[in-house]
Amino acid sequence: MATLHTKVGIIGAGPAGLLLSHLLHLEGIESIVIEVQTRQYVEERNRAGVLEQGTVDLLNASGVGERLRREGLIHHGIELRFNRQGHRIDMHELTGGRAITVYAQHEVVKDLVHARLRDGGQILFEASQVSIHDFEGDSPRIRFERHGEPSEVACDFIGGCDGFHGICRPSIPAGALRFYEKTYPFGWLGITAEAVPASHELIYSNHERGFALLSMRSPIITRAYLQCRPDEDLAAWPDERIWEELDRRFETCGGFRLNRGPVDQKGVTPMRSFVTEPMQYGRLFLAGDAAHIVPPTGAKGLNLAVADVRILARALSAWYGTGSEQLLKQYSDICLRRVWRAQHFSWWMTSMLHRFEGGDGFDHRRQLAELDQVTTLRAAAVTLAENYTGLPFDLPGETL
Numbered sequence: 451m452a453t454l455h456t457k458v459g460i461i462g463a464g465p466a467g468l469l470l471s472h473l474l475h476l477e478g479i480e481s482i483v484i485e486v487q488t489r490q491y492v493e494e495r496n497r498a499g500v501l502e503q504g505t506v507d508l509l510n511a512s513g514v515g516e517r518l519r520r521e522g523l524i525h526h527g528i529e530l531r532f533n534r535q536g537h538r539i540d541m542h543e544l545t546g547g548r549a550i551t552v553y554a555q556h557e558v559v560k561d562l563v564h565a566r567l568r569d570g571g572q573i574l575f576e577a578s579q580v581s582i583h584d585f586e587g588d589s590p591r592i593r594f595e596r597h598g599e600p601s602e603v604a605c606d607f608i609g610g611c612d613g614f615h616g617i618c619r620p621s622i623p624a625g626a627l628r629f630y631e632k633t634y635p636f637g638w639l640g641i642t643a644e645a646v647p648a649s650h651e652l653i654y655s656n657h658e659r660g661f662a663l664l665s666m667r668s669p670i671i672t673r674a675y676l677q678c679r680p681d682e683d684l685a686a687w688p689d690e691r692i693w694e695e696l697d698r699r700f701e702t703c704g705g706f707r708l709n710r711g712p713v714d715q716k717g718v719t720p721m722r723s724f725v726t727e728p729m730q731y732g733r734l735f736l737a738g739d740a741a742h743i744v745p746p747t748g749a750k751g752l753n754l755a756v757a758d759v760r761i762l763a764r765a766l767s768a769w770y771g772t773g774s775e776q777l778l779k780q781y782s783d784i785c786l787r788r789v790w791r792a793q794h795f796s797w798w799m800t801s802m803l804h805r806f807e808g809g810d811g812f813d814h815r816r817q818l819a820e821l822d823q824v825t826t827l828r829a830a831a832v833t834l835a836e837n838y839t840g841l842p843f844d845l846p847g848e849t850l
């Protein structure tokens with residue numbers, strides 16, 4: 451069996467794994483990334499698209515923001531729509547100048563893959579039978595097959611960045627971790643269409659037929675979502691039915707209509723909150739979706755993955771630079787504080803905007819009161835804007 455040696459073995463070439471590898475490289479720390487999918491697959495996987503201010507700043511500061519600066523769409527506000535009227539939340543003004551950037555996750559992935567390969571980094575795509583070993587001790591190992599050949603990576607640490615369905619989290623002995631989970635009784639039916647977005651900014655619509663979100667991937671690509679059943683059958687949703695339902699849920703007194711165009715992609719995403727505690731076991735460190743997932747309403751998943759690996763890269767840099775274990779030991783606690791803040795925000799946005807079945811309409815009335823408050827009371831709007839554009843990387847009370 452061929453054995454490769456590196457300092458940090460990273461499982462998963464999603465945003466977490468690739469950015470971790472890139473940040474470690476900037477600190478002079480070698481790593482190898484092992485990924486089950488092909489390069490083309492990870493570079494085309496359509497997922498998140500909203501980058502917090504801190505994520506954008508980090509990508510820029512680490513030298514992978516050139517295309518992001520050119521092609522990213524900077525948004526200073528979002529619209530909350532209810533009772534058939536739009537209400538703009540001016541995030542820029544409310545936060546003292548912060549914004550979000552719409553730039554597709556797969557474009558971030560492309561930029562990171564490009565940077566790693568340009569800098570001589572190793573990403574082993576199309577690995578199979580990936581397994582991790584000996585991470586309780588000082589010499590962890592990663593085993594896998596590639597092109598039918600068994601291989602092994604010997605390393606000092608493992609970055610478990612293999613997403614929610616990966617192998618890292620389940621490889622930790624039962625009983626060492628605690629899981630917190632909330633499943634929502636609905637999902638999102640999402641489409642990507644070749645149509646000019648009908649709004650320059652994202653629209654979050656609370657409608658009696660269910661929630662809808664209008665987003666975009668570029669000035670000519672619309673991304674839109676409808677609240678649906680978690681097991682919704684896509685076959686029951688021809689394009690025409692989706693457009694009609696979107697128009698209904700975004701309808702305003704002023705006669706708002708979406709721009710229609712060919713639908714390129716369609717999918718149903720169940721909505722779930724999930725947190726693993728702690729995010730570390732021995733020399734295995736979980737990051738991103740491998741450790742936690744949030745419902746997409748708050749647009750936090752990708753941004754949390756970025757925040758995790760920023761801390762992990764710093765902690766590993768301190769360990770290699772000075773031998774200090776302090777930050778590695780604090781890794782889980784530091785990350786989990788932000789994770790729970792993001793869980794709270796995502797749950798709050800989800801519960802304010804979605805339709806919940808049953809009851810006598812109390813919940814809907816309560817939501818409308820909440821939306822009324824958020825759109826008229828400055829303190830409430832500031833809370834939304836601060837969380838949406840992203841909390842500072844170092845939360846109050848933390849200095850790294």
Ligand SMILES: Cc1cc2nc3c(=O)[nH]c(=O)nc-3n(C[C@H](O)[C@H](O)[C@H](O)COP(=O)(O)OP(=O)(O)OC[C@H]3O[C@@H](n4cnc5c(N)ncnc54)[C@H](O)[C@@H]3O)c2cc1C
Pocket residue numbers: 461462463464465466467484485486487492496497498499500555577580611612613614615616617640719737738739740746748749750751752753754755
């Ligand atoms: C429809 C949708 C919309 C979303 N919208 C937003 C949004 O607007 N804003 C936001 O911030 N977040 C959003 N998210 C969440 C965001 O996409 C994720 O949080 C993000 O992908 C997490 O990155 P990651 O690197 O941790 O995990 P992933 O992106 O899942 O990457 C994990 C990688 O590990 C690989 N892998 C898995 N198993 C193995 C194995 N055994 N061996 C090796 N490799 C393996 C996978 O192929 C993958 O490449 C959305 C998600 C979905 C599904």
